Amino acid sequence: MNIHEYQAKQIFAKYGVPTPKGLMAESVEQAVKNAEILGGPIWVVKAQIHAGGRGLGGGVKLARSLEEVEKLSREILGMTLVTHQTGPEGKLVQKLYIEDGADIKDELYLGVVLDRAKEMPIIMASTEGGMAIEDVAHDTPEKIIKVAVDPAIGFQGFHGRELVFGLGITDPSEQKKFIDFASKLYKLYMENDAEMIEINPLVKTGSGEFLALDGKMGFDDSALGRHPEIEAMRDISEEDADEREAGKYGLSYVSLDGEIGCMVNGAGLAMGTMDTINYMGGTPANFLDVGGKANAETVAKGFEIILKNPKVKAIFVNIFGGIVRCDRIANGILEATKLVDVHVPVIVRLDGTNAPEAAEILRNANIANVIAATDLADGAAKAVAAAKQAK
Amino acid sequence: MSILVNKDTKVIVQGFTGKEGSFHAEQCLAYGTKIVGGVTPNKGGTEHLGQPVFNTVKDAVSATGATVSMIFVPPVFVADAVMEAADAGIELAVIITEGAPVRDMQAAKAYAVKHGMKTIGPNCPGIITAEECKIGIMPGMIFKKGNVGLISKSGTLTYEGANQVCREGFGISTAVGIGGDPIIGLSYKQLLPMFEADPETHAIVMIGEIGGDLEIQAAAYIKENIKKPVVAFIAGQTAPKGKRMGHAGAIVSGGAGTAAEKMAALEAAGVKVVVSPAEIGKAIAEVLAKK
Numbered sequence: 001m002n003i004h005e006y007q008a009k010q011i012f013a014k015y016g017v018p019t020p021k022g023l024m025a026e027s028v029e030q031a032v033k034n035a036e037i038l039g040g041p042i043w044v045v046k047a048q049i050h051a052g053g054r055g056l057g058g059g060v061k062l063a064r065s066l067e068e069v070e071k072l073s074r075e076i077l078g079m080t081l082v083t084h085q086t087g088p089e090g091k092l093v094q095k096l097y098i099e100d101g102a103d104i105k106d107e108l109y110l111g112v113v114l115d116r117a118k119e120m121p122i123i124m125a126s127t128e129g130g131m132a133i134e135d136v137a138h139d140t141p142e143k144i145i146k147v148a149v150d151p152a153i154g155f156q157g158f159h160g161r162e163l164v165f166g167l168g169i170t171d172p173s174e175q176k177k178f179i180d181f182a183s184k185l186y187k188l189y190m191e192n193d194a195e196m197i198e199i200n201p202l203v204k205t206g207s208g209e210f211l212a213l214d215g216k217m218g219f220d221d222s223a224l225g226r227h228p229e230i231e232a233m234r235d236i237s238e239e240d241a242d243e244r245e246a247g248k249y250g251l252s253y254v255s256l257d258g259e260i261g262c263m264v265n266g267a268g269l270a271m272g273t274m275d276t277i278n279y280m281g282g283t284p285a286n287f288l289d290v291g292g293k294a295n296a297e298t299v300a301k302g303f304e305i306i307l308k309n310p311k312v313k314a315i316f317v318n319i320f321g322g323i324v325r326c327d328r329i330a331n332g333i334l335e336a337t338k339l340v341d342v343h344v345p346v347i348v349r350l351d352g353t354n355a356p357e358a359a360e361i362l363r364n365a366n367i368a369n370v371i372a373a374t375d376l377a378d379g380a381a382k383a384v385a386a387a388k389q390a391k
Numbered sequence: 392m393s394i395l396v397n398k399d400t401k402v403i404v405q406g407f408t409g410k411e412g413s414f415h416a417e418q419c420l421a422y423g424t425k426i427v428g429g430v431t432p433n434k435g436g437t438e439h440l441g442q443p444v445f446n447t448v449k450d451a452v453s454a455t456g457a458t459v460s461m462i463f464v465p466p467v468f469v470a471d472a473v474m475e476a477a478d479a480g481i482e483l484a485v486i487i488t489e490g491a492p493v494r495d496m497q498a499a500k501a502y503a504v505k506h507g508m509k510t511i512g513p514n515c516p517g518i519i520t521a522e523e524c525k526i527g528i529m530p531g532m533i534f535k536k537g538n539v540g541l542i543s544k545s546g547t548l549t550y551e552g553a554n555q556v557c558r559e560g561f562g563i564s565t566a567v568g569i570g571g572d573p574i575i576g577l578s579y580k581q582l583l584p585m586f587e588a589d590p591e592t593h594a595i596v597m598i599g600e601i602g603g604d605l606e607i608q609a610a611a612y613i614k615e616n617i618k619k620p621v622v623a624f625i626a627g628q629t630a631p632k633g634k635r636m637g638h639a640g641a642i643v644s645g646g647a648g649t650a651a652e653k654m655a656a657l658e659a660a661g662v663k664v665v666v667s668p669a670e671i672g673k674a675i676a677e678v679l680a681k682k
Contacts, residue, residue, distance in 0.1 A: 223492035268545020377669035
């Protein structure tokens with residue numbers, strides 16, 4: 001789960017990680033009021049969406065008067081912001097963050113993520129703040145300092161020294177401030193089961209203070225149960241409505257651009273099915289994992305979600321029953337055809353536990369739109385053919 | 392021969408009397424797995440599925456001599472269960488539970504490594520030595536005995552791969568579902584040498600996914616150390632960037648961990664890489680015919 005910048009900064013403040021003063025607004029009037037409270041003389045009006053690259057997309061602007069705050073807020077609030085992380089459809093801006101302007105001397109980068117190879121959190125820092133860190137990693141990897149912290153010992157002095165010397169921070173008082181900043185960030189990363197924290201840029205002010213000018217945080221979904229205060233920060237308007245709806249029924253759904261709807265059990269097989277459709281000249285319309293507890297209701301829901309997409313010309317149901325019993329899926333398909341108007345051909349491949357019983361159920365039902373397939377290759381080929389015919 | 396587990400392996404179940412634990416332990420017993428007991432706190436001294444129940448793993452180990460534990464406890468108790476197993480001298484813990492927090496697994500794995508305990512999973516189908524020992528949730532009937540070893544991040548792709556191998560007239564020595572979470576136990580790099588050393592295994596199927604770099608590490612290892620033929624499939628060639636595809640580990644970020652990258656690395660290491668999982672069986676038939 002991801003949160004907004006203003007929410008990340010609330011968590012930063014709780015841990016004593018310095019940030020500029022700021023207030024969230026959901027209307028232009030509120031934005032102006034916030035600016036008055038902050039006092040100025042310079043403010044930054046920032047779009048709050050779950051994506052990076054807001055500045056380049058026109059979602060972060062400097063205001064030098066209250067009139068300007070009002071004008072910019074009117075422009076940004078309600079705009080559809082397109083950045084390199086939103087996709088071409090962009091994201092609607094529904095919240096603003098009004099922040100004190102900072103006296104920026106240097107722009108740095110600081111982040112914490114899990115290093116999967118080392119199996120411990122890693123603190124990443126760079127002097128190239130304000131740029132996409134992916135580009136820095138690609139073009140000038142030597143400018144990224146990586147310090148892995150073993151949670152068994154926690155953040156130690158030497159971790160801090162590796163960071164400040166790596167960044168070329170030489171003033172002892174600045175070193176102390178930066179190390180304190182990084183150690184607090186590590187602490188909040190661990191204590192909140194964060195998946196990643198990114199501060200880009202982290203700025204050094206003219207007076208030698210370090211401030212988190214931006215803040216991006218993502219959390220481990222599996223650990224949200226023990227962090228109700230973070231769960232409460234969830235902004236459902238930032239999430240795909242269909243993906244959320246699917247989630248309620250234990251389905252994992254991601255919509256794609258193609259024409260063949262997929263309903264599969266298991267994430268790996270679901271991706272493998274998409275790959276096979278692609279290999280055979282078709283295009284997958286979605287990723288859909290029905291999970292291990294599929295029943296008639298979840299299958300019907302799956303069809304409903306897939307069929308909401310007008311581009312879908314055929315559906316490929318590919319189940320390899322281990323925990324999931326194929327006869328249950330077969331009954332689910334029958335049930336679904338009663339509940340939902342399945343107006344496209346449905347290619348069904350059921351293999352594994354109780355597959356013969358499932359084949360029997362489908363044969364006896366004899367539904368016009370349902371086509372049986374013998375294996376993965378056969379099913380994908382039939383789905384691709386059906387989608388082509390529908391054009 | 393086989394790797395890690397066989398017909399003589401003594402297994403206990405942590406979370407034995409729960410709904411999932413009971414259902415799958417019963418299936419494993421029916422398959423022929425030597426489940427010699429289980430652990431459920433406060434149920435010690437009772438019997439379940441005809442086997443003794445213990446309060447602690449230590450009690451279970453000292454009474455039964457079990458060396459392997461199959462873990463079915465709820466997600467937030469997984470780390471505790473893994474560390475308890477390591478502390479009690481278990482040699483291999485197979486963690487089936489899905490949804491264990493990453494931070495917990497980090498600590499549990501570090502502790503297991505320190506105690507010399509191997510782990511498989513979490514969030515995986517488990518391990519099976521065909522027609523001998525099934526420790527997990529896979530449908531046993533598709534695994535016919537044979538000479539192909541299988542390592543997979545994905546549960547259902549394990550079944551798909553094994554099924555194709557068997558339909559081509561071959562069979563499975565041991566299949567290991569390693570799971571696709573950010574932190575997992577045994578991975579390709581540790582399992583490949585076991586299969587290389589196993590005289591019964593003649594070829595290896597490796598099924599990977601987008602995200603992380605385990606497959607890249609495996610490719611480097613194969614190039615230097617593995618003489619047996621390897622067939623590989625990487626799921627997620629068509630997955631969009633930055634989207635989560637079910638498994639927590641399957642996030643492609645910043646260009647690292649794409650299917651294309653992994654496939655190229657494996658091909659360069661002499662692995663036969665297939666672009667669709669539907670080709671796994673045929674590819675195995677090809678590499679074994681060449682031998």
